[in-house]
Amino acid sequence: MDTPPLVEEQIRRAVLAALEGEGVEVPCVVEVCVTDDAGIRQTNLDMRGVDRPTDVLSFPMFELSPGEKPQADWADPDTGKVLLGDMMISLERTRAQAAEYGHSPEREVCYLAVHSVLHLLGYDHLDEGPMKAQMRAREEAILGGLGIQREASDAD
Template sequence: MPLEIDYIDETQELDKETLEVILQLLHVAAKEESVDENSELSLSFVDNNRIHEINREYRGIDRPTDVISFALEEQTEEEMDIVGNDLPRVLGDIIISIPKAKEQAEEYGHSFIRELGFLAVHGFLHLLGYDHGTKEEEREMFHKQEEILKEFGLTR
């Protein structure tokens, strides 16, 4: 597999099958995006209180959200490249709120696993540099998300 995924379910709400589907989906996304072998990311499932804390601390937004990504390949001017032949490509962290995913699945009228998959792929694409700051970027990113979800079989 091209992607090493370290994950934790702080909520203890996800069963093994659900976790496996999300991990497989991220592997498909990595393949679709030609992510290098020997790449890794971290995936955390949290409650609304935890994601609210993270959102407030790191983004200055004082409310819970559905997914937050921290791309480790984004650098500021003061940071140096870390290079080496044996070092894995560390993409970053994806943090997903389980309560928000459940709420949004109901709101949008699709399954919880579809919403969870959508959020995982959304966060993953952010790690790869996709964004939705402009209408064109949003169109590109959301099109890519839908392609990956459709290829995997997670449709609405």
């Protein structure tokens, strides 16, 4: 799938903002695949046994805890960068969710990219309590730094 250059730039900005917002000081690589619902559905089925499309999938290279940082000695000796992991975003689902939630596609794609980077850095939202609240707070702080505020219609 060809990714529009504007979307590539939005994802790049969001990934860099998330890394900076989490205080990651070593150079990192996050591999990003932008696809459609069919592509992400197949990956979701292959990797997680879930036969449905989703908005974003994250595949961390390391098992980190929230707040834990990648270390320089984890870097690939050829590049000097740490491969943090992979993310896959369904652009089709992103656009549909933006319309459903009443906000811009830019906000949604940036949110999903930040959300994914936080997963790569060990955050999770398996519970509806403290873990989810911690992740949401970090997402909103990072998006706020990008000038992307949560709109009233976005409230949970």
